[in-house]
Amino acid sequence: MATTSSPHEKAASLPPLTPGPHRMRLGLISVVACFGGLLFGYDTGVINGALRPMSEELGLTPFTEGVVTSSLVFAAAIGALSGGRLSDAWGRRKTILLLAVLFFIGTAIVVFTPSYEILVVGRICLGLAVGGASAVVPVFLAELAPYEIRGSIAGRNEVAIVIGQLSAFVINAIIGNVFSESPSVWRVMFAVSALPAVALFIGMLRMPESPRWLVEKGRHQEALEVLKSVRSEDRAIAELGEVEHVTEEERAAQQIGLRAILSNKHLVRIMLVGIGLGVAQQLTGINSIMYYGQIVLIESGFSANAALVANIAPGVIAVVGGFIALYLMDRLDRRKTFMIGLTLTTICHLLIGFSSMVMEEGNPLRPYVILALVVAFVGSMQTFLNVAVWVYLSEVFPLHMRGFGIGVSIFMLWVANGFLSLYFPSLVAAVGITGTFFLFAAVGVLALLFVATQVPETRGRTLEALEEDVSTGAIYTVKAKASR
Secondary structure, three states, X not given: OOOOOOHHHHHHHOOOOOOOXXXXXXXXXXXXXXXXXXXXXXXXXXXXXXXXXXXXXXXXXXXXXXXXXXXXXXXHHHHHHHHHHHHHHHOHHHHHHHHHXXXXXXXXXXXXXXXXXXXXXXXXXXXXXXXXXXXXXXXXXXHHOOHHHHHHHHOHHHHHHHHHHHHHHHXXXXXXXXXXXXXXXXHHHHHOOHHHHHHHHHHXXXXXXXXXXXXXXXXXXXXXXXXXXXXXXXXXXXXXXXXXXXXXXXXXXXXXXXXXXXOOHHHHHHXXXXXXXXXXXXXXXXXXXXXXXXXXXXXXXXXXXXXHHHOHHHHHHHXXXXXXXXXXXXXXXXXXXXXXXXXXXXXXXXXXXXXXXXXXXXXXXXXXHHXXXXXXXXXXXXXXXXXXXXXXXXXXXXXXXXXXXXXXXXHHHXXXXXXXXXXXXXXXXXXXXXXXXXXXXXXXXXXXXXXXXXXXXXXXXOHHHHHHHHHHOHHHHHHXXXXX
């Protein structure tokens, strides 16, 4: 009687990765696609230094400041959900091209805005682009990458995000201090992001479509040509056969569409895992530092201009941590990475809370101690959590629901981000740095429990092997055996 090889056996029998022009081609594709992450980072980070001069010129109140900041974040939630669905129907590459256009249009509206209302429209446009990029770019990279190095390839997008944020902090500090007398200095800060938007659009015109998406749409020959451009020929043929096999099984079992997802308890469970990870990542408070770092540092004792410069330090450590994370992604299990990261960030939260409580305002050491702890928090977050979460979300969902799954997960991630960015200034005003970071620590403990009990492992396996185990629930059995 004939037997069908499992995805695990097929992964083991795949020809090994080999050096050559195809590896350079894969590297080029990842660099171009990561301009989406760069724009994501710059457009979320630039508000950190632009908000004060923007408020002065446009006469914003504390409430409208919160609206301007959070409008991008809430729009990003919609962008993630719609971008994921659009990429499933229209293609990853075409969707990224559309996002590049949205980035450029949103930037133009913000730069030339005459009023607060038009400014919010521009921020919403940018938010749709940011959210779409957060959902589509990681999937595009994960579907192009060989499983052996999928973590480091897909993780490059998160490194691009923090490079974008660091670029925003540095540019803000330079422009803000050199042209501090100009009321429109914030417009120049925003205008810089038009350049990578143009680079993303032009670059993606020459990039291929995801081979896995092409197979799902029945375009097998095109998929093979794409795989041959980023693999050796024998590896490309073998991978195509594996993807075709899993796609045919899905269709035979009618595992396509929203109804198929909701009728499978294992798919619903993995959706809840994705949502939980995204929300947990945001409730560490990482983007409170990225958006309101200047406010936190002023609250700790720095002057406004000194805080603008000191704010570069968390941006630098985020980039350093991102490169360390890329090194670790294909060497350390995802679950272990999450556990280490949440433990370290929770410790940092407690230390920030205790320091701000013990060291009274006016103590000359207070701002520097809190800055050092904030840097440690951001470094821990970036090294062990941020990159790992984005990679995990890009790989854990089956092909037929990948765009939808990551879209819903990142939608909830952005919603949590939005509420935190909207209310963070009020939270600091109400309970101070001490209470705010103690609250983050409590959430960190809950997140640790969630990861320990609910999150299965994904490292070192093909997307097709993961797909079968997620759909049948076997992925949780594997986790249970591994933990014994």
